[in-house]
Amino acid sequence: MTNDQNHVSGATRKGDKIISISCPNCNKNYGIYEKRIPRHEKLIAKCKNCGHRFPMLSHYMVSNLSGDNDTQKQHPGVQTAARTIAVSISKGGVGKTTTAVNLSAGLALSGFKVLLVDTDTQGQDSYMLGIKPAAGLTELLTKELDRKRAIVSARKNLWLLAGGKSLAGVKRIIDRKDFGGELMLSEALSPLENLFDYIIVDTSPGWDPLTVNVLFYVKEVLVPVALEVMALQGLVQFMKSLSSIQNYRKDVTLKYIVPTFLDKRINSPGKILNKLLEVYGKFVCSPIHYNSSFANAPAFGQTTFEFAPGSTGTDDFKKLVRRVAGDDNLLK
Ligand SMILES: Nc1ncnc2c1ncn2[C@@H]1O[C@H](COP(=O)(O)OP(=O)(O)OP(=O)(O)O)[C@@H](O)[C@H]1O
Ligand SMILES: [Mg+2]
Numbered sequence: 603m604t605n606d607q608n609h610v611s612g613a614t615r616k617g618d619k620i621i622s623i624s625c626p627n628c629n630k631n632y633g634i635y636e637k638r639i640p641r642h643e644k645l646i647a648k649c650k651n652c653g654h655r656f657p658m659l660s661h662y663m664v665s666n667l668s669g670d671n672d673t674q675k676q677h678p679g680v681q682t683a684a685r686t687i688a689v690s691i692s693k694g695g696v697g698k699t700t701t702a703v704n705l706s707a708g709l710a711l712s713g714f715k716v717l718l719v720d721t722d723t724q725g726q727d728s729y730m731l732g733i734k735p736a737a738g739l740t741e742l743l744t745k746e747l748d749r750k751r752a753i754v755s756a757r758k759n760l761w762l763l764a765g766g767k768s769l770a771g772v773k774r775i776i777d778r779k780d781f782g783g784e785l786m787l788s789e790a791l792s793p794l795e796n797l798f799d800y801i802i803v804d805t806s807p808g809w810d811p812l813t814v815n816v817l818f819y820v821k822e823v824l825v826p827v828a829l830e831v832m833a834l835q836g837l838v839q840f841m842k843s844l845s846s847i848q849n850y851r852k853d854v855t856l857k858y859i860v861p862t863f864l865d866k867r868i869n870s871p872g873k874i875l876n877k878l879l880e881v882y883g884k885f886v887c888s889p890i891h892y893n894s895s896f897a898n899a900p901a902f903g904q905t906t907f908e909f910a911p912g913s914t915g916t917d918d919f920k921k922l923v924r925r926v927a928g929d930d931n932l933l934k
Pocket of ligand 1: 892895
């Protein structure tokens with residue numbers, strides 16, 4: 603791997619820390635001695651394997667999760683252990699991944715250290731963030747890789763444990779366990795909590811062993827509800843499932859209901875929103891409007907803050923960040 607003048611791979615130096623970088627194009631991993639990396643603002647690396655050039659300092663640096671200055675929590679007044687929040691509901695296509703990714707990005711932009719965990723075999727969180735990690739949650743859960751190799755840096759302050767097809771095998775492993783299968787995720791993620799301010803967990807549609815694992819791990823649940831016919835039915839169904847988990851695990855609670863796809867041109871979403879407020883009052887956050895930029899941004903691997911910074915969708919996510927962090931001054 604090279605930058606314009608400096609060849610940085612293959613270097614050797616005693617007492618220097620090796621950081622790991624993977625090429626976003628071919629996923630080839632490199633270990634590089636940190637002191638050999640030139641401190642340029644816009645350092646461009648070139649992959650020796652495929653020749654791809656990519657920005658190095660902001661992306662793909664995964665090693666610094668051991669408490670050096672870059673990753674120590676710096677946000678004033680932040681709690682010591684991470685808050686753990688699942689973005690979950692069984693109904694598909696309601697905005698879980700859009701919410702998990704953009705909420706995480708907004709918290710990261712506010713200065714919090716955020717780990718986004720994708721527990722879905724669709725693996726769409728990496729796609730939405732425009733990265734192709736070589737490894738992720740599967741490797742951490744199966745202990746093939748340690749956290750430094752399984753977690754990738756996606757943006758400043760934002761790290762990702764990627765999902766993907768390989769999680770199907772993990773579900774089979776959980777199924778085969780005689781006991782404790784529901785705690786597999788908890789055992790893998792709990793040791794990471796002192797590194798982050800927030801651990802946001804995106805879940806798959808439906809109800810599977812990994813969803814159960816998520817609800818045996820997180821303390822808070824955020825439920826996106828698309829404002830369409832049958833929305834309340836899906837929510838009531840999910841609340842029943844959550845309550846069956848709460849019979850065994852008391853400290854997981856519903857914290858936020860986020861109405862999504864609010865379209866003011868149509869009457870019925872307003873009515874559904876009123877019904878939601880009537881039934882679930884204090885849990886209901888201000889809604890995320892229908893906005894075509896949410897459907898377009900993933901193709902560019904960008905969050906709403908990058909793709910459409912001035913849009914209503916971005917304003918909606920700023921409000922959600924403030925609500926979740928409990929700080930009205932963030933992202934103003
Ligand atoms: N507020 C919105 N306005 C317009 N389109 C949206 C909005 N939120 C999400 N979308 C789009 O709707 C589709 C489904 O969203 P998303 O993938 O976030 O849902 P999901 O609940 O994670 O789906 P799944 O259950 O399959 O995981 C995506 O194409 C997304 O870009
Ligand atoms: Mg999803």
